[in-house]
Amino acid sequence: MNILILLFMLLSTNEVIIDSKLTLKEATKGTKAPKEVLDSIVLLDLEYYSFDNKVHKGQILVNKAVEEDVKYIFNLMLKNKMQINKMIPIVKYNWDDDKSMEDNNTSAFNYRFVANTTRLSNHALGRALDINPQLNPVFYSDGKMSPPNGKRDTTKAYTFTADHFVVKELKKRGWRWGGDWTSLKDYHHFDKLD
Template structure:
């Protein structure tokens, strides 16, 4: 009886367990200092998402996305949690001074960042919040010459938190009309998803 009561209490307290807070910003804080024009700012919003991180604990973070894709992103994060697919952390990129490389080096997952595509002067789909990057350290960019970004990362599809064409998360993104960067021709952007 005592054991039964104890396990019941444990079950109850676990279901109310409060997550580790990775990010808890207001929308204004999350866009502070962005170079995005007002029409872009008006088209984005901040989402609260929950995920299991690599410490095996429940975390709560935030992601800034285009309003037209926020249902997709919310649903995908629900799947990520259900699948217990580990996500390092989700913190709006303002925390990294709008530096994509600093965010990637910290294995941060993010979406909106008004910036050009690395090595070009074309605006990235991240500029409009319609691209999401998840776990750059597990899912680095791999260039044709073998260079990897972020530096020192290794792409190994057997490791937790890594995407492959068979990953249920990748399949769910694709079912919803998103492109996975792991299917790009000239280089593989394994942490990247975008939708037109």
């Protein structure tokens, strides 16, 4: 076999697709977060298995207090080949959570209010994590779904249910899961307050 072909094969098996490669400054550009909040935020480069059956590398902004839990759960999802669509800091969506959800983008930090309220979200401190939001949409008590293009199919491995390994592992580490809430069901949402 030609040595170049062999080299190409070796390289292509280790191929990681880069979905995002921002600096911390670029990833936090335009946020309204005060300095003391920004000082607690870190930018993580993490790998995940995506819908093209390839390993991708994306980025997520989280609070330092939950950094180890987030790294742990991404490593576990990668090992289990649980598909994550993409993970790009929300600055790329002009800090618009609706646009990010519609695009099935996984994210954490966003200095914003809880939808339809003037209460700061746990995302504002980087202590909340939204995974595959379009495939794990929110259902409000009036039956409305968000994002509007959401799809929830509980036969799929990426759909969160009470016995999903991600839900169980995060709860073990003190996280809450939005699927447990009764006022609304936020299936893609996890948070850890302290």
